[in-house]
Amino acid sequence: MASLQANNVSKIYNSGKDAVKALDDVSLTIGDQEFVSIVGPSGCGKTTLLRILDGLVEPTSGEILIDGSPVVGSGQDRGMVFQSFNLFPWRTVQENIEFGLEARGDDKSERAEIAKQHIEMVGLEGFGDAYPHELSGGMQQRVGLARALAIDPEILLMDEPFGALDAQTREIMQTELLKIWGENQKTAVFVTHDIDEAIYLSDRIIVLTDRPGQINRIEDVPIERPRYNKDVHAMDAFNELHDIIWDTLMVDTEQMEVTV
Numbered sequence: 495m496a497s498l499q500a501n502n503v504s505k506i507y508n509s510g511k512d513a514v515k516a517l518d519d520v521s522l523t524i525g526d527q528e529f530v531s532i533v534g535p536s537g538c539g540k541t542t543l544l545r546i547l548d549g550l551v552e553p554t555s556g557e558i559l560i561d562g563s564p565v566v567g568s569g570q571d572r573g574m575v576f577q578s579f580n581l582f583p584w585r586t587v588q589e590n591i592e593f594g595l596e597a598r599g600d601d602k603s604e605r606a607e608i609a610k611q612h613i614e615m616v617g618l619e620g621f622g623d624a625y626p627h628e629l630s631g632g633m634q635q636r637v638g639l640a641r642a643l644a645i646d647p648e649i650l651l652m653d654e655p656f657g658a659l660d661a662q663t664r665e666i667m668q669t670e671l672l673k674i675w676g677e678n679q680k681t682a683v684f685v686t687h688d689i690d691e692a693i694y695l696s697d698r699i700i701v702l703t704d705r706p707g708q709i710n711r712i713e714d715v716p717i718e719r720p721r722y723n724k725d726v727h728a729m730d731a732f733n734e735l736h737d738i739i740w741d742t743l744m745v746d747t748e749q750m751e752v753t754v
């Protein structure tokens with residue numbers, strides 16, 4: 495079980511000359527095994543929200559609950575993984591994947607076995623001994639995904655994991671993520687700028703909007719059809735969803751950086 499709840503979460507950054515209000519009174523619930531995407535214009539606070547959910551950033555006010563209990567300390571202790579593609583350059587693919595397993599105390603043979611399975615899972619057989627600089631960007635992203643999944647997190651948090659990929663690799667990775675997800679079914683929160691990607695991947699989309707001086711508005715858009723259905727018969731439903739999300743964003747934002 496792993497549900498995630500944010501109650502009246504606000505964040506003010508005081509690091510620079512001026513205080514920046516990044517999040518204002520955001521409340522949301524993500525159910526156990528739900529795959530939720532968060533979309534919204536640049537700067538509306540998506541990354542801040544994700545980092546607060548993970549315990550990496552302290553909210554100025556409000557609270558985060560996992561399965562109804564307040565999060566104390568880092569989310570990692572609570573079965574959460576924040577996916578990152580920043581691989582250790584001096585470690586091989588296998589050693590990168592083993593890193594989190596080592597931290598949780600798995601012995602050498604367990605680590606090697608789990609790493610091997612996950613290298614295969616993301617289609618990188620034969621690359622276990624390669625170093626990150628020997629891999630393409632897309633392959634490095636696969637390693638990042640394998641590293642996150644190897645720990646078998648209850649909740650996976652992803653911040654634009656496919657943002658830097660070319661269209662073809664992106665589509666391969668989206669399909670791979672859904673396949674892996676179908677087999678493992680854990681709770682996932684996925685931040686993206688890409689409405690289409692959000693519709694393909696998630697059970698529900700949270701549209702986070704932002705108007706200067708006003709509170710964040712949250713709009714829930716459930717996806718009522720099988721995920722990643724590019725079938726032509728689903729196109730009407732797809733377009734309708736796209737319009738709903740687009741309209742929600744348009745109402746609140748004059749300038750957007752949302753990829754469509």
Ligand SMILES: Nc1ncnc2c1ncn2[C@@H]1O[C@H](COP(=O)(O)OP(=O)(O)OP(=O)(O)O)[C@@H](O)[C@H]1O
Pocket residue numbers: 507508509510514515516534535536537538539540541542543
């Ligand atoms: N460490 C920080 N110190 C000061 N201000 C910050 C910090 N991190 C984020 N901000 C500000 O908080 C606001 C929200 O930023 P955040 O990165 O959460 O938004 P975002 O929706 O993820 O943006 P993007 O889509 O461009 O990644 C922005 O105005 C940003 O400049």
